[in-house]
Amino acid sequence: DTGVSQDPRHKITKRGQNVTFRCDPISEHNRLYWYRQTLGQGPEFLTYFQNEAQLEKSRLLSDRFSAERPKGSFSTLEIQRTEQGDSAMYLCASSAGIGRSEKLFFGSGTQLSVL
C-alpha cells in the first residue's frame, strides 16, 4: 500500500497523559498536513510542513501540541497533558505541492479518546 499511513488507528488515554501519533506520507510528496476532525464537523487545519520545515500552525494548536517532520519524510504529532476536549480524529494528509489546486491524500486517521 503506497498511500498515507497513520499509526495507531485508535488511542485511548487518560486525561493528563501524553500521546504521540505518527504519519508516513506518500514517499514523493513534500507537503504534509495535520488536521483534526470531530463528529459532525469538517476537518480543521492544524499545521503544515514543506519538507522538514513547519511553515504554518493554526491557533487551534495550543502549546500542548507539537509536530515534527525531522527528515522531511514521516511526521509525529504529540499532545502533552491531554484533555477531554482533545478527543477527535487526527488526520494526516500529503500532497506533491506542484502548482495550485493540489490534491490532498489523507490517511485513515488516528481516533483519540481521552477519558
Place this chain on the structure above:
Amino acid sequence: RKEVEQDPGPFNVPEGATVAFNCTYSNSASQSFFWYRQDCRKEPKLLMSVYSSGNEDGRFTAQLNRASQYISLLIRDSKLSDSATYLCVWEGTNKLIFGTGTLLAVQP
C-alpha cells in the same frame, strides 16, 4: 462568519433522484475550490475540482458562482453508493479549508 458554510443536512433522497448542495464562502480572493467525499468512519477523498466554467464528471456537476460566492454540486440519478458526507473545500494559503459537510442518504 465561518469561512465555508454548508447545510449539514441530512438530505434523504430516493434512488434515481437529483440532488444539489450549495456551499458559500467568505473569502472573495479564494481561487480554487473542490468537493471532497467522506464515507462514514473513513478519510476524505477528492471528488472533483470546481472550475469557473463549471465541470461535469459523469453524474456529478460542479459550479462556481464568484459573484455570489457559492459553489454547488449536482448529483443526477442518485445511487445507494452515493450515500456519504460531501465536503465543500477552498484553497487558502498553504492549506485547504473544509466546510462542515452535507450528509446525503440515498434510500432504496
